[in-house]
Amino acid sequence: SKYTYVRDFEREERLLPSTWLVVRIDGQGFTGFTSKHEFTKPNDIRALHLMNRAAKVVMESMVEIVLAYGESDEYSFVFSKKAKAYDRRASKLTTLLVSKFTAAYVFYWREFFPATPLQFPPAFDGRVVAYPSDRIMRDYLCWRQADCHINNMYNTCFWLLVNQGGLSQRDAEKRLNGTLSRDKHELLFSEFGVNYNNEQEIFKKGSVLVREQVPIDLVDKDGNSVQRQKMVVQIQHCDIIGDAFWREHPEILGEKA
Amino acid sequence: SKYTYVRDFEREERLLPSTWLVVRIDGQGFTGFTSKHEFTKPNDIRALHLMNRAAKVVMESMVEIVLAYGESDEYSFVFSKKAKAYDRRASKLTTLLVSKFTAAYVFYWREFFPATPLQFPPAFDGRVVAYPSDRIMRDYLCWRQADCHINNMYNTCFWLLVNQGGLSQRDAEKRLNGTLSRDKHELLFSEFGVNYNNEQEIFKKGSVLVREQVPIDLVDKDGNSVQRQKMVVQIQHCDIIGDAFWREHPEILGEKA
Amino acid sequence: SKYTYVRDFEREERLLPSTWLVVRIDGQGFTGFTSKHEFTKPNDIRALHLMNRAAKVVMESMVEIVLAYGESDEYSFVFSKKAKAYDRRASKLTTLLVSKFTAAYVFYWREFFPATPLQFPPAFDGRVVAYPSDRIMRDYLCWRQADCHINNMYNTCFWLLVNQGGLSQRDAEKRLNGTLSRDKHELLFSEFGVNYNNEQEIFKKGSVLVREQVPIDLVDKDGNSVQRQKMVVQIQHCDIIGDAFWREHPEILGEKA
Amino acid sequence: SKYTYVRDFEREERLLPSTWLVVRIDGQGFTGFTSKHEFTKPNDIRALHLMNRAAKVVMESMVEIVLAYGESDEYSFVFSKKAKAYDRRASKLTTLLVSKFTAAYVFYWREFFPATPLQFPPAFDGRVVAYPSDRIMRDYLCWRQADCHINNMYNTCFWLLVNQGGLSQRDAEKRLNGTLSRDKHELLFSEFGVNYNNEQEIFKKGSVLVREQVPIDLVDKDGNSVQRQKMVVQIQHCDIIGDAFWREHPEILGEKA
């Protein structure tokens, strides 16, 4: 038609081939959303499990995602260097991923918050970044996991000082100002008898989704029970900064097992 | 930290200032989604109202949207030429809008489909396009409304031929192949006694959301009832191709009323 | 061949259709270049004429340029909103234009500096900017012409203070610090008897290249002398901030004369 | 000033960090330029040396270029993965490089073509491509050197058939149509007694510029002659497809020697 010329104004950025693509999404205004829905502080385990559930939906629907990492109100999805989905068009990748995640988050809300009705629809932003080397992509994940660690240690101290220590939020903040990691360890132990190392791994490390072969039992056409391997998305709460994780999962970086 | 250098890899495209920004979203694989959820054919009024509900949520949360237009599984949102939201960053605008829309679609599903449980979370893609002039932005909307008209007329004929005319889908397709608009008008009238002009406006024209001043009744601090003006999002199913609509809404193009 | 996959890494930005495209080029390190080649201060008329000569070569080779504006070591070329050259690919437009300009600058150097051998090849950078409306494109040109005016007035004062007033460069700078336009007019007149308005237009206004119809005399095949119209690039040193220039050249903005 | 808002319309693409940046330039319309200036066919050694001279100027002025490769009317410049020049802004890199090259080409023309005046200024286009891995960057160079080889072998046959074989250009083309590399070797040898392997390396392999340490003799302040190392740009005509070259120049890929 005489109007189709308007399509010429569409600009599409295909992301550089042979680079790792990382889509990071983050809850919009979750400071307010978590308070309105009375999330427990500093970590609401129901909320984390809901985030993981939504991330699993995304990962199952986009097969080129090789790893996902979540903490707080954010999730990062790592696409294979070879990913070809949507011709690597930036807006397709980000909007579809954010949309799937959001839909699943609302869809499964009731399973994880049966006693807390969702009061209004939440939203997530999304962005995609290309990383040219394995090392830099791994450093990206280190950045997020270190962020998780630092925030969680701070928040653990903060809310203990407020809830058990009787400090005002302002005083708790002052008390923690300038403290190093070992000061916080010490504070937790000496003042609250808490050994930070014993905190739940999901709080300290965040959540790591990878694909793994698992054996499944099937019945073949002759009625015999047989075992097959199936790829399923598995959740872990392990360290991804060191080399051990990557040695155990050589397939993520595309090396032969 | 030593990892923050990874942020340097983020690239952000700020969209050209002083241009109309149009975000169009479109349901992913809605051919399957609508069939799975047994949408009525060719138009499911519940589905259209749900789309409009979700679009209203978006428009109420992003105040620089001056008009939205929806049809089928898609919606277009027109941001003012002067829009400054998120510094006009493309990925922020598209992902947040798509996320809000999707969340609202799932959130309100039950209101519009009380008897049809949502079987799996749907998803929408999104893109943003900059249009440099009023005329071209209007031509964009003409393109979408003409698309609505052409598809609706075709689908109306097609499903009458199949459901009432007893044709197979293949034969219905053949029958319509090569027909012009007036042939379809004629077919509808002579074979099924249907005057296309009497079809529902929402099917023929799609849905137009604009902001309008409406009077609201308030009680002031002295207990007197007073009237105030409030901006609310209104839904219409009117022609936006001709000049009349734009004359009636001079504020959209930024002209004084 | 097995290597051609490397072409997939090329990314090309086609500039938004229906926008004015302005390519601005600027001499690299001309502070040094002009001093090395002993340009007269503050303005070297030979240098300005050489810049204009090179700009003319560019404009004659790229027919979609509707106007060019030059001052100091820079030149701006305005492409029609409808320009289609090189599919509006940013890198083609900028590199070819910069290359043509540079080649012409070196090629014609001897004509304008017969007594000053070029000591080393100069270079120009280039960038392209899309402007969505006539008003904004005109404001771009205003920005450059205002820059010319301000710099020229400052430099005229500065070098008179130094060369005729016997001030050191540092003292001349101090003397001018904080002065307004009218202070400078006053200074020129009272201290050096110079009426700024009588300075050369090319210094005060820069150079404007436009295409104009000029009558040319030809001899037709029967040997009769006939007159024809021909489009040629003309140089002016006029104001392009006010409306007069644009009224006299309605064809630039695409209006009928 | 009130006009400076126009700078907000500038968009700048910083190229992805930690990737190889390759700027390729190519003569515009050199089919015509070479014919107008009567370049010898198929290869004009003066023209190749002039290209190399201009490339050397570029490489000496942009220190992050680690290698350059030229053939025919084109040159590719490889910037280190770590290059920071101009903040990796695409338009600065391409336009300045193209401008320097063009200026040098015109500037040095007379040295290489003393008997052939330059009739009009030539131009080169330029583009920049980011390559994420060493392998892909090397494949890029393989692509160009293979192109050189294929074209040169074809052109060598073609012009011998025309100039010595007495064929028309059309017949020479037909004769070569569908021939493989070894057919061409055979043709050269059996029909013209030419052993292709003995052709000049600069024709067969193109030109490779790298930086190398060379000893230079200096006189120190006490009048003693001393030897120092200096980095200079060296020209070679060697194979860069195989591994040998890269083993001999480990510093190019950033490995310790």
Ligand SMILES: Nc1nc2c(ncn2[C@H]2C[C@H](O)[C@@H](COP(=O)(O)OP(=O)(O)OP(=O)(O)O)O2)c(=O)[nH]1
């Ligand atoms: N109580 C509670 N709050 C949480 C939990 N997870 C995340 N949050 C809150 C803490 C932060 O206020 C917020 C996440 O920080 P952000 O930097 O993403 O800020 P926010 O989402 O408010 O703003 P944004 O729109 O992302 O800029 O969510 C949780 O498990 N429990």
Ligand SMILES: Nc1nc2c(ncn2[C@H]2C[C@H](O)[C@@H](COP(=O)(O)OP(=O)(O)OP(=O)(O)O)O2)c(=O)[nH]1
């Ligand atoms: N039955 C029914 N189907 C509808 C209605 N609205 C939209 N659809 C269907 C018709 C089309 O198959 C589909 C929309 O066409 P699209 O071109 O967007 O295709 P689809 O979403 O399948 O693929 P895509 O992922 O967008 O490329 O949705 C409705 O009201 N009733």
Ligand SMILES: Nc1nc2c(ncn2[C@H]2C[C@H](O)[C@@H](COP(=O)(O)OP(=O)(O)OP(=O)(O)O)O2)c(=O)[nH]1
């Ligand atoms: N003497 C003299 N100098 C001039 C003339 N035209 C321009 N220049 C000098 C004055 C400035 O130092 C320089 C232009 O200023 P720019 O801001 O472009 O600086 P420059 O080219 O040095 O650095 P850049 O590489 O552009 O950042 O050229 C002239 O006619 N005579």
Ligand SMILES: Nc1nc2c(ncn2[C@H]2C[C@H](O)[C@@H](COP(=O)(O)OP(=O)(O)OP(=O)(O)O)O2)c(=O)[nH]1
């Ligand atoms: N006689 C002669 N011609 C040469 C020599 N080197 C390059 N050429 C010519 C052969 C080709 O016609 C032309 C290079 O091919 P291109 O594909 O770059 O074509 P051209 O520059 O004409 O068009 P373009 O503007 O790059 O699309 O230059 C030479 O040493 N001797």
Ligand SMILES: O=P(O)(O)OP(=O)(O)OP(=O)(O)O
């Ligand atoms: O922490 P991020 O990644 O969300 O970064 P930010 O500082 O919040 O900035 P933005 O979301 O605006 O990119």
Ligand SMILES: O=P(O)(O)OP(=O)(O)OP(=O)(O)O
């Ligand atoms: O109809 P659209 O706009 O979705 O366009 P398309 O032809 O489906 O293409 P794509 O969604 O891949 O841009």
Ligand SMILES: O=P(O)(O)OP(=O)(O)OP(=O)(O)O
């Ligand atoms: O004056 P310009 O346009 O050259 O702008 P600048 O401040 O010199 O900056 P750059 O040349 O780095 O864009």
Ligand SMILES: O=P(O)(O)OP(=O)(O)OP(=O)(O)O
């Ligand atoms: O051979 P190239 O790289 O110049 O590629 P092309 O096919 O000539 O195309 P263009 O110069 O238009 O990118």
Ligand SMILES: [Mg+2]
């Ligand atoms: Mg953020």
Ligand SMILES: [Mg+2]
């Ligand atoms: Mg958040």
Ligand SMILES: [Mg+2]
């Ligand atoms: Mg967050």
Ligand SMILES: [Mg+2]
């Ligand atoms: Mg589509």
Ligand SMILES: [Mg+2]
């Ligand atoms: Mg769809």
Ligand SMILES: [Mg+2]
């Ligand atoms: Mg659709």
Ligand SMILES: [Mg+2]
């Ligand atoms: Mg500059």
Ligand SMILES: [Mg+2]
């Ligand atoms: Mg300069």
